[in-house]
Amino acid sequence: MSRKKEAFRPKVEGKVGMYVCGVTAYDLSHIGHARVYVTFDVLYRYLKNLEYKVCYVRNFTDVDDKIIARANELGEDPISLSKRYCEEFLVDMMHLHCLPPSVEPRVSDHMPQIIDMIKKILDNGCAYQIDGDVYFSVDKFPEYGQLSGRKLEDNRAGERVAVDSRKKNPADFALWKSAKEGEPFWESPWGPGRPGWHIECSAMSATYLGYSFDIHGGGMDLVFPHHENEIAQSCAACRQSNISYWIHNGFVTVDSEKMSKSLGNFFTIRQVIEFYHPLALRLFLLGTHYRSPINYSDVQLESASERMYYIYQTLYDCENVISQHAVRQDNIPSDTLDCIVKFKNEFVASMSDDLHTPVILAALSDPLKIINDLLHTRKGRKQQLRMESLAALEKVIRNALTVLGLLPGSYLEVLQQLREKALKRAKLTEEEVLQKIGERTAARNAKQYEKSDTIRKALATVGIALMDSPDGTTWRPTIPLAMQGQMAPMT
Numbered sequence: 001m002s003r004k005k006e007a008f009r010p011k012v013e014g015k016v017g018m019y020v021c022g023v024t025a026y027d028l029s030h031i032g033h034a035r036v037y038v039t040f041d042v043l044y045r046y047l048k049n050l051e052y053k054v055c056y057v058r059n060f061t062d063v064d065d066k067i068i069a070r071a072n073e074l075g076e077d078p079i080s081l082s083k084r085y086c087e088e089f090l091v092d093m094m095h096l097h098c099l100p101p102s103v104e105p106r107v108s109d110h111m112p113q114i115i116d117m118i119k120k121i122l123d124n125g126c127a128y129q130i131d132g133d134v135y136f137s138v139d140k141f142p143e144y145g146q147l148s149g150r151k152l153e154d155n156r157a158g159e160r161v162a163v164d165s166r167k168k169n170p171a172d173f174a175l176w177k178s179a180k181e182g183e184p185f186w187e188s189p190w191g192p193g194r195p196g197w198h199i200e201c202s203a204m205s206a207t208y209l210g211y212s213f214d215i216h217g218g219g220m221d222l223v224f225p226h227h228e229n230e231i232a233q234s235c236a237a238c239r240q241s242n243i244s245y246w247i248h249n250g251f252v253t254v255d256s257e258k259m260s261k262s263l264g265n266f267f268t269i270r271q272v273i274e275f276y277h278p279l280a281l282r283l284f285l286l287g288t289h290y291r292s293p294i295n296y297s298d299v300q301l302e303s304a305s306e307r308m309y310y311i312y313q314t315l316y317d318c319e320n321v322i323s324q325h326a327v328r329q330d331n332i333p334s335d336t337l338d339c340i341v342k343f344k345n346e347f348v349a350s351m352s353d354d355l356h357t358p359v360i361l362a363a364l365s366d367p368l369k370i371i372n373d374l375l376h377t378r379k380g381r382k383q384q385l386r387m388e389s390l391a392a393l394e395k396v397i398r399n400a401l402t403v404l405g406l407l408p409g410s411y412l413e414v415l416q417q418l419r420e421k422a423l424k425r426a427k428l429t430e431e432e433v434l435q436k437i438g439e440r441t442a443a444r445n446a447k448q449y450e451k452s453d454t455i456r457k458a459l460a461t462v463g464i465a466l467m468d469s470p471d472g473t474t475w476r477p478t479i480p481l482a483m484q485g486q487m488a489p490m491t
Contacts, residue, residue, distance in 0.1 A: 017213030025085035030266035126236035132178030316411035422477030426462035
């Protein structure tokens, strides 16, 4: 609200109340949605890491014009359609490693609370009735526009704000809509109908967090009209209503246009994770500061996948070596300790400074490089207290990955999944790659180096890198050759 950076001070010491606007469940979620919920999952994880007791509320809108339109299109009951898509959304969130919120309320379960709030707004003289509809009167709320910075005369009937000549002001918005034939409805003091979109979140946030809580979040597209209208309604129902911090994430764009269902330029989470690992998608989303726009492309996903493979391969190798030795709790060498202290300080400073996740991802490079040196170089293998260094470095990286939601249950399992996705993108099977490796080995043995190079390059072109060692040749995923020229450096 103040448009400036402020220190976070919760209303109740040690506790945080956070409400994030959830999906309108009428279709599979796209990666614009993934960005919202990955962003707030990181905030949730970091607050918990700072030992706050967090009540995180994320709702489902399961009563809405868009749901009804889709249900009519499919000849399905709107409530059962939205229930199905709520379940699909939860599956997507699980794939993306988003922790379940403390509460996940649905509009259809909260009609008494919504009706009660509308009554309060009417009693306080901030709304009016017309033919079974109830409208909020923006003229009765002088602070209207304080979040978005818009002046009342600039406002037009916009998204989900119906053009209606009966309204006192074109910017007035529906709190209650009278029932139309074939639509779901609930009984109310104003006749049968259903709630407007904005009132749902005001009522559900007040139910679980009270009228005054710490953090309200969502995508940048919700600043106006949704969050502006929420503030107006909540203050009209309760003068003491106050939310300390409004947090909005930037858009995911495709060719610099906002990704949205209405523009038809979106990729569902399902479409993306069919070919890329969900944690690579999560890493890609965290590679840009949450308030900045992020441009979706296959090149960026390839880059995130390769980075992910490097991180997990390093940690898997490290874990393997440690497991074969008894690690003493001795002091670790000063250069390793310096690296750990530097990383921890950078982690806290960057996360505390408005969740600067790209800085953390870049800062992982140093401890990962030291692990690889200790594992694979002659000098590293000879270092005093090598196991203690490896164990301490692995632990500090693991803790950071946990807060970022990037720690898998098993490094080996994810490495295998990353390989499978790379094969799928390359339209190859493991057997075909191994056959090519065999052909290349035979060509090298026969000194047919041109043929050997052709095979290597053909595989590199589709994202399969060959690695030769004294024990033979293995492969790992890489960025396809054609894409490497389009690469922006990964932060």
